[in-house]
Amino acid sequence: MAETAKTAVLQEETRIFNTPQWIIEHSNSFQWMKKKGFKTEMEMRAWCSENYVDFWDEMAQSYADWYKPYDQILDDSKNPYFKWFLGGKINVAYNAVDRHAKSWRKNKVAYYFEGEPVGDKKAITYYELYRAVNKMANGLKSLGVEKGDRVSVYLPMIPELPITMLACAKIGAIHSVVFSGFSAGGLNSRVTDAESKVVVTSDGFYRRGKPLPLKPNVDTAVQDAPSVKNVVVVKRTGVATDMVEGRDIWYQDLVAAQSDECVTEELDPEDRLFILYTSGTTGKPKGIEHAHGGYSVAPAYTTAWALDVQEDDVFWCTADAGWITGHSYVIYGPLCLGATSILYEGSPDFPNLGRWWSIIEEYGVSVFYTAPTAIRMFMKAGDQWPAKYNLKCVRILASVGEPLNPEAYMWFRKNIGADQAPIIDTWWQTETGCHVIAPLPMTPEKPGSVAFPLPGFNTDIFDEEANSVPLGYGGNIVQKTPWPSMLRAFYKDEIRYKKEYWEMYWDVKPGTYLAGDKATRDKDGYWWIQGRIDDVLKVAGHRISNAEVESAAVSHPKVAEAAVIGKPDEVKGETIVAFVIVKEGVEETEDLKKEVAKHVRTVLGPVAYPESVYFVKDVPKTRSGKIMRRVVKAKALGKPVGDTSALANPESVEMIPLIG
Numbered sequence: 001m002a003e004t005a006k007t008a009v010l011q012e013e014t015r016i017f018n019t020p021q022w023i024i025e026h027s028n029s030f031q032w033m034k035k036k037g038f039k040t041e042m043e044m045r046a047w048c049s050e051n052y053v054d055f056w057d058e059m060a061q062s063y064a065d066w067y068k069p070y071d072q073i074l075d076d077s078k079n080p081y082f083k084w085f086l087g088g089k090i091n092v093a094y095n096a097v098d099r100h101a102k103s104w105r106k107n108k109v110a111y112y113f114e115g116e117p118v119g120d121k122k123a124i125t126y127y128e129l130y131r132a133v134n135k136m137a138n139g140l141k142s143l144g145v146e147k148g149d150r151v152s153v154y155l156p157m158i159p160e161l162p163i164t165m166l167a168c169a170k171i172g173a174i175h176s177v178v179f180s181g182f183s184a185g186g187l188n189s190r191v192t193d194a195e196s197k198v199v200v201t202s203d204g205f206y207r208r209g210k211p212l213p214l215k216p217n218v219d220t221a222v223q224d225a226p227s228v229k230n231v232v233v234v235k236r237t238g239v240a241t242d243m244v245e246g247r248d249i250w251y252q253d254l255v256a257a258q259s260d261e262c263v264t265e266e267l268d269p270e271d272r273l274f275i276l277y278t279s280g281t282t283g284k285p286k287g288i289e290h291a292h293g294g295y296s297v298a299p300a301y302t303t304a305w306a307l308d309v310q311e312d313d314v315f316w317c318t319a320d321a322g323w324i325t326g327h328s329y330v331i332y333g334p335l336c337l338g339a340t341s342i343l344y345e346g347s348p349d350f351p352n353l354g355r356w357w358s359i360i361e362e363y364g365v366s367v368f369y370t371a372p373t374a375i376r377m378f379m380k381a382g383d384q385w386p387a388k389y390n391l392k393c394v395r396i397l398a399s400v401g402e403p404l405n406p407e408a409y410m411w412f413r414k415n416i417g418a419d420q421a422p423i424i425d426t427w428w429q430t431e432t433g434c435h436v437i438a439p440l441p442m443t444p445e446k447p448g449s450v451a452f453p454l455p456g457f458n459t460d461i462f463d464e465e466a467n468s469v470p471l472g473y474g475g476n477i478v479q480k481t482p483w484p485s486m487l488r489a490f491y492k493d494e495i496r497y498k499k500e501y502w503e504m505y506w507d508v509k510p511g512t513y514l515a516g517d518k519a520t521r522d523k524d525g526y527w528w529i530q531g532r533i534d535d536v537l538k539v540a541g542h543r544i545s546n547a548e549v550e551s552a553a554v555s556h557p558k559v560a561e562a563a564v565i566g567k568p569d570e571v572k573g574e575t576i577v578a579f580v581i582v583k584e585g586v587e588e589t590e591d592l593k594k595e596v597a598k599h600v601r602t603v604l605g606p607v608a609y610p611e612s613v614y615f616v617k618d619v620p621k622t623r624s625g626k627i628m629r630r631v632v633k634a635k636a637l638g639k640p641v642g643d644t645s646a647l648a649n650p651e652s653v654e655m656i657p658l659i660g
């Protein structure tokens, strides 16, 4: 870290793209700027950040309805346990569903659901969503779920996923969505940590034309999860499914018996809305907690300002709701705005690489938000696929999850955005709950840069001593002031929360949030993200912990130890490579390599599958036994390994093969 803080970084990108005036003038943020009388974008950004408490107050009034107005906007007296909107009463489900179902938006489409099998489609209006949410909320209540109880949601991207999340929110239960690409092991650790009462899943889902089972993972995962009283199963594919008498119930049967009216709980803004497990540096996933008040405000504000979603737009965020992007920009942000979104179940390349573009054409998608890994996959496949479709409807493009390299930026701009749509590259995290650094439609763009911190944020780049680094220098991304959709704690672990995010600068500048990413600013002040400071992998945009993959590998009976690194990959950003030490007397065979990779897939899920496995006799470690993944990675990729003086076993470095 110290190295980066001292190194001046020259950004070579000199291209600047200006958004057409009609897109700028039509944009929500531009109109707000004009209304307030700011002369320039930078003047507006600066004012909103300096006056962040007033700014968030205005956003909370503009984007959310309150059962009872709050008396205090922010309580920062117990730093870093910040509280927002004290004394108010609210529920995000009211803001996302009820108020629209009771307004002129009643028959407006909330979701166009597009199943993977071609032709499997359904439009769901706000009124239909309201009734479905009420039925499920009553269904959960009938199973004994009460305010504060946890419900794990392990579903593919089908309408029952948002419906279940909103049903939990409605009754004050806390949802914990687990990405369906995790398997039994990944699900088990997340269900047991949350002590969930109910797991909601489906019999299966469609992937690349095939119905695949999902429920068997739940059966394995809940075997030693004593908190789980019921498993609710959505019938999606109709595959034969074992149901455990007294524990399992079909979703369709559960809701059929319920009333379509259900009272929405009037909650304290700090009442927890959800837990979402994310990866950190240890093998134990962190249960990030988010609150109702903040989530009723910040996702809606950023959906309106950064993504510029408007009343008559058709918005498509391709993220799975198992990750934070889905929570904020498939569910809460667009629904709180009363917007129309696409919900797509399947993979981008089924039945062929034209599927996404055919959906954009068919529904007239005007705002399209996706990930660099997908853009690079399409770029590799060739321009002919999008060229077959009419994509003139697209006004705004956006990206998230990892750096959008300039080449992919240019391809996206030219082939999907008709060389005119701005590309809103949004930097944020599970922890932040909403976009933090991003261009607005009016911002002149530099390909590969995330532009500037958004209005309302005081984001900076610090060196080790908590000094803001000058332009051209790199350092740690920090937040100097709180924001409404910030993480509140780790579930059952407030101490680790304080230690991981707030301790670094506590003595000098208490209340400084350490994001865990490095960045630099160029001579014009544009921000460039340089990657994580810790051992966290980004595989196809999915956040996976090296340590979690290592512990899955070590759970194989023949494996003694493992070190996992990310290998740069043109399409996925990174792929997983495992260096494995086998137990005494075990033969190192090609078959065993495959077995270990398969084992990790079984334990954690396809999302954590190691692309390659290498056998080694030892891995570099510190004297306290910590694997030095930085050294393993440098040696494997043929880069300088740097200082190895802290190693207990420097000879092990030579044993790491070059992986090419």
Ligand code: PRX
Residues within 6 Å of the ligand: 278, 323, 324, 325, 399, 400, 401, 402, 403, 404, 425, 426, 427, 428, 429, 430, 431, 450, 515, 516, 517, 529, 531, 532, 541, 542, 543
């Ligand atoms: O390293 C940053 C990277 O993704 C991390 C957050 O991952 P996660 O919590 O899974 O949330 C992903 C979706 C918000 C960050 O610490 N990251 C996210 N967006 C960008 C990014 N890196 C570069 N550019 C981005 N736009």
